[in-house]
Amino acid sequence: MTTYTLRTYTADDENSWLRCRVLSFLSTPYFDAVERTKPAIAAPGPELVVVDGDDHVVGIMDTGIEGGLATIDTVAIHPDHQRRGLGTRLLQETRARVRAAGADVLDAWTRDHEPTLAWYRSVGFAESDHYLHVYADLYTDPAEPQRAVVTAGADLRPVRAFLHAPLAQEERLRGEFARVHVCRRFSMTA
Secondary structure: OOOOEEEEOOHHHHHHHHHHHHHHHOOOOOOOOOOOOOOOOOOOOOEEEEEOOOOOEEEEEEEEEEOOEEEEEEEEEOHHHOOOOHHHHHHHHHHHHHHHOOOOEEEEEEOOOHHHHHHHHHOOOEEEEEEEEEEEEOOOOOOHHHHHOOOOOOOOOOOEEEEEEOHHHHHHHHHHOOEEEEEEEEEEEO
């Protein structure tokens, strides 16, 4: 039986944090959201990790706070440790810490990945706002970047583009681009 410890992130955790995030994102629509360094979270936002008995990061929840709004920046559970309640433990501790810092709303934005959506719903988040993430990629379809960029500029040829679009354009954009995701806002009382 694995023993887990929930604690505050330290700089010594960075490599293990990066591995956990990459591995947990591989089977989701965020598979290419690879970071080379851990993004900074300004104080008083909590940076929490769950570590196993060998002190390897197996769970992450980083949350920024601006006034009364706290936004989850990263939530990730290593695939070998999923479905053990670690995300819920991280969420409970995050809620306590953001309340103590003065936030009254906790939100998160995520893409259309059914297990992730189901988790947010199961722990009490309500879904509200939506928009599209659209990827135009030369290697998926050589014409996609040209369709996405009207004027490339002198000596610039688009190869890949990441774009935001209104939800009302979903049907049209799914007809033009291979990779379109609905980005959804989930929120709850902190």
